[in-house]
Amino acid sequence: MGPWSRRRFLIEFGKGTTALVLLGPVAAACGSEPRGNDGTPEAASSSSTSSSSLAATTIPANPTTTEAQVAPESSGDTRWERVLMSNVSAYILVRNSKAVIVDAGHAGLIDDIEAGLQRVGVAWADVGDVILTHMHSDHIGGLPAVMERATSATAHAGEPDIEAMQSPRPLSVVADGDEVVGLRIIGTPGHTPGHVCVLDATAGILVAGDALNESEGEVLGASSRFSSDMTAANESVKKLATFDYSTILMGHGDPITSNGSQMVADLSSTL
Template identity: 45%
Template sequence: MRRRLIVTSGAGVLGIAVLNTLTGCSEKEADTPQAEESVNAGNVVVGDWQRVNLDFVSVYLLIRGNEVAVVDTGTSSAPAGIEAGLKAAGHGWDAVKHVIVTHQHQDHAGGLAGVAPAINGTIYTGADEVEAITASKPLKGLADGDEIFGLRIVGTPGHTAGHISVFEPDSGVLVAGDALNNMGQLTGANPQYTADMVAAAASVKKLAALDVKAILPGHGEPLTTGASDALQKLAASL
């Protein structure tokens, strides 16, 4: 079963790619396998962060001058959308020096098949995820507290054993992967796809201890106002 992915930048359509239906973390993907999904490439969300919106999952670009970090890579057909996002921001694959994959699920790591050969940079993921992710280049494992490009790695196990989130202390931006979702309201990891809900709840409480000002989830809309309050309420409910 396949879907068409319409890649747009501004008002122009850059191209159409075909997505194979993959097992992922979002019920919407499974429920609407033939839906057409537009990619809003180069969409600034907050500060230096831009979103590549693949409808059921998002990839985030941190652009600082001529250097770019990419957090998550979407499905195997997502690189076209990521490239469109880079072009909309005035960059190409050569600017990508860091790729951080939050976890092994194919709607977050599947795009590595196209991203890895295109970049001359380092690919990172949680130390406990390295063996579960296939890529044409070596992956560097990260631990809680490691820093990459001014970003702090936060170990957030539960959704998967080695799931990581990415926190930018200077701005308070948290890229949460699937540790948090914002499908209408802020929630923790989706139980349907989560290995250990007790650990996932503990990870939410850990994130709530950070000075978070904006949350960029893998699924759902970025939360750029009231993020701290919403996260505190969620943590208190678990």
Template identity: 40%
Template sequence: MSAQTGSGSTPLGIEEVVGEVVIPPGVTGPDPLTMDVRSYAVAQPAGIVIIDTGMPGSEAGIAAAVEALGGSFADVRDIILTHLHQDHIGSLFAIADRAPLAAIYAGGPDSPDIQSPRRIRPIGEGNAIQDLGVFATPGHTPGHVSLFHEPTGTLFIGDAAASAQGDAVRGPEVFTADAGQAEESLARIAGLGPARILFAHGAEIESPADALGRLIGGPPSQG
């Protein structure tokens, strides 16, 4: 799905890739849980950026997203992994092989635990990859990062939050490494007042800054 956003600035070209992950019975409850999982191809000044590589087998969808931006894998310069979970890194080897010019990045504490075909460059608070500012948002994993395109107010939130039924929600507690850190991270990125949030799990929502405010003001998830 193609989307552009702009707040009086040059629109940001984004292509979304939607896949699916099935959580087996007994992990989050007695029944299996099917969740969408989203990766993004983003047009940037020095080349296309891929944010997360999805489940294994996602390379065809990511290739289509890159092509929809008018490029090819030869134009991909950066691959950013929001965190180390398999549904976000599953196609890393396939994408890295097809995009040999792309640098690979992940949050510092997560990067040693991610298998990669070439060196992962650790990133953290205050770094920037092209026009995307890096925010350390630990909690879901120790090295979880979110990415903010300040000119358009677009936040790529990874798994720091998800969306369901048109509102922002927390992810299942079983997948959260440190719930206290996760709450602190949510409060920090809510302070950015994003005009738009692109989730790794769940579709875009209206009034995302208000939704984050409601989320951090409510009770922690018991899921």
């Protein structure tokens, strides 16, 4: 095991509040069909791509900025904003001035992450941690650039996926039940062996990576086409149904803003 995949003790940064940024670009590696700017599906590529490939595609940014929204059933002044960039969604969850970025997206989208940070009043210097939900290239392609700008940040990922990730600094291994600045790590293998989700229990927000998807207001499980083990993926959905949250932020699909855990429980009952 290389030095970047050795377990590192998480540094307790105290109980300060955080700002959470999720970048969830749509790519063939993670399930949703690519769509054009008019919302119609594009033809699927005939070439196959390894799920652990680090090749990244630059997607032209065409951001649509919306007002930051108050997270339902949250405490304090937690708020989140969705940044829609063609077929890429970024989410910013603000709790005071500390920042955690969850997933780094494709290479070439770093300026869009920076613009999102600026809109919620934080800077790269405020980013203390980066959490990668899994190893697919549409979630980790931008990691080197993120770590170069967030010079004080520590990156974290599940051990089975960490060897596929490239970063200018060592990564810390996280596992089920760990916490990163008060955010609960939930081990959710299946889409990839080391997939993790991130739960802000105080605000009632689940950052689901690709363990869950959304289509036309419906919560779906991991894509069978792009998941390594659907039996494990379905068990992870059942596990997510045992937690309490209102909001679900997905790598692919629109956010769910109410009754999130109930919707996941309903999905779980069908598996």
